[in-house]
Amino acid sequence: MSRPGTRPPGPAKARTLSSRLWLERQARDPFVLAARREGWRSRAAFKLAQMDERFHLFATGRRVVDLGAAPGGWSQVAALKVGEMGRVVAVDLLPVDPISGVVILEMDATAEETLVAIRAALGGPADMVLSDMATPATGDRSIDHLRVMALCAQALDVAAALLRPGGAFVTKVLKGGADRDLLVAIKRAFGDVRHVKPPASRQDSREVYIVAQGFRAPR
Numbered sequence: 001m002s003r004p005g006t007r008p009p010g011p012a013k014a015r016t017l018s019s020r021l022w023l024e025r026q027a028r029d030p031f032v033l034a035a036r037r038e039g040w041r042s043r044a045a046f047k048l049a050q051m052d053e054r055f056h057l058f059a060t061g062r063r064v065v066d067l068g069a070a071p072g073g074w075s076q077v078a079a080l081k082v083g084e085m086g087r088v089v090a091v092d093l094l095p096v097d098p099i100s101g102v103v104i105l106e107m108d109a110t111a112e113e114t115l116v117a118i119r120a121a122l123g124g125p126a127d128m129v130l131s132d133m134a135t136p137a138t139g140d141r142s143i144d145h146l147r148v149m150a151l152c153a154q155a156l157d158v159a160a161a162l163l164r165p166g167g168a169f170v171t172k173v174l175k176g177g178a179d180r181d182l183l184v185a186i187k188r189a190f191g192d193v194r195h196v197k198p199p200a201s202r203q204d205s206r207e208v209y210i211v212a213q214g215f216r217a218p219r
């Protein structure tokens with residue numbers, strides 16, 4: 001994922017057709033332009049803000065974990081919404097530039113030691129676990145799908161380990177294919193589960209989000 005304001009790689013004539021089309025689309029995209037104008041690190045910030053508008057996910061003082069946080073748009077939104085009394089822990093394989101009020105862990109969200117580090121940084125059970133984790137697209141739809149769904153399953157494990165009863169989980173999934181088992185597991189763990197396509201999510205992308213609320217802590 002490129003950061004707004006960074007230069008595209010290589011001279012214009014060396015660009016492939018797909019990267020040229022991508023650059024043209026970025027230049028026209030109203031959410032890319034708004035993110036630059038308003039200082040959000042990614043257009044993805046609008047997706048989380050739109051889900052919050054619809055589901056009232058945040059409140060001041062909440063503890064929030066953001067998995068797959070780079071470059072930091074969701075964490076910026078979360079930090080703003082939970083305020084100084086809240087706590088946001090951002091996790092990514094990639095570095096994330098500092099964000100006021102956010103503890104940043106440059107770690108693999110799926111590793112056991114990361115769970116220990118998140119717990120230490122949170123200082124109590126999480127009210128919400130967010131996952132926008134994704135791997136770079138391979139071009140092979142079925143491989144991309146399996147990878148995103150595997151990350152989603154791992155994010156669910158992290159959420160189940162960290163959430164307080166009644167807590168919430170928001171995760172990216174891809175439309176179609178083998179996500180039935182995962183959906184069953186999410187429905188078992190949460191009282192209210194919705195699929196959402198926020199307006200800022202590109203209409204031609206297969207990405208959708210699951211907003212799961214009312215975590216049922218295992219007895």
Ligand code: SAM
Nearest residue numbers: 042044068071072073074092093109132133134
């Ligand atoms: N929500 C972010 C924002 O608003 O700026 C954008 C997230 S970007 C779409 C997906 C991120 O998931 C990438 O930065 C990638 O490094 C991260 N990611 C993928 N696998 C991961 C893993 N196992 N652990 C931590 N982060 C991971």
